[in-house]
Structure formats: C-alpha cells, structure tokens
Amino acid sequence: MQVTPELIDRLAHLSMLSFTEEEKLVMQSELEKMLGFINKLQEVDTTGVKPAMHIAGGMPFSRNDEVRGELPASLSFKNAPSHDDTYFKVPKVIKK
Numbered sequence: 001m002q003v004t005p006e007l008i009d010r011l012a013h014l015s016m017l018s019f020t021e022e023e024k025l026v027m028q029s030e031l032e033k034m035l036g037f038i039n040k041l042q043e044v045d046t047t048g049v050k051p052a053m054h055i056a057g058g059m060p061f062s063r064n065d066e067v068r069g070e071l072p073a074s075l076s077f078k079n080a081p082s083h084d085d086t087y088f089k090v091p092k093v094i095k096k
Helices: 005-014 021-041
Strands: none
Touching: 005 021
C-alpha cells in the first residue's frame, strides 16, 4: 500500500481531524514506517503456529472483585456537571 497525500487527507476526513501541511508530512512518514513494520512481520514463517487469542496464552487477566472504601458523596459529585446531592443527573436517553 502506498501512503499518498490523498490517503492522508482521506484518513483525516474519516477521523474528523485536520492537519497542517507539515503535520501531513509527519503522518505520511509515520504511516509508511508502520506499514513497513507490518510488511516485515509478514516475512516471518508462522507455519505450524496456532493463532493466539491472547498474548499471555491462557485466559485473559482477571481479578476478583473486592469491596474497598467508599468515596464520600461530596467528592463523588465534586466534578459532576449536574447532580442533586444524591444522584448524578444525566440527559434522558430512552424515549417512550
């Protein structure tokens, strides 16, 4: 895959980002490096290697839930944009 200025513009549009011309050149260079790395990985012989679901091999990391100290309500609501000292207030998302 060739990384062209048009591709950078398309990706910027799709991701709703805007770049200066200098940033576009940096992005083009970085994407070319990433694609080069991926192409290098494709050269590795993986014959007989089973696909892995997780890097660690076994089950994904999990932990047991444990109850810890509570956060006081005054701190819980400190940064909330809207609350009534008992509940967080959020916009209605379900229509009847």
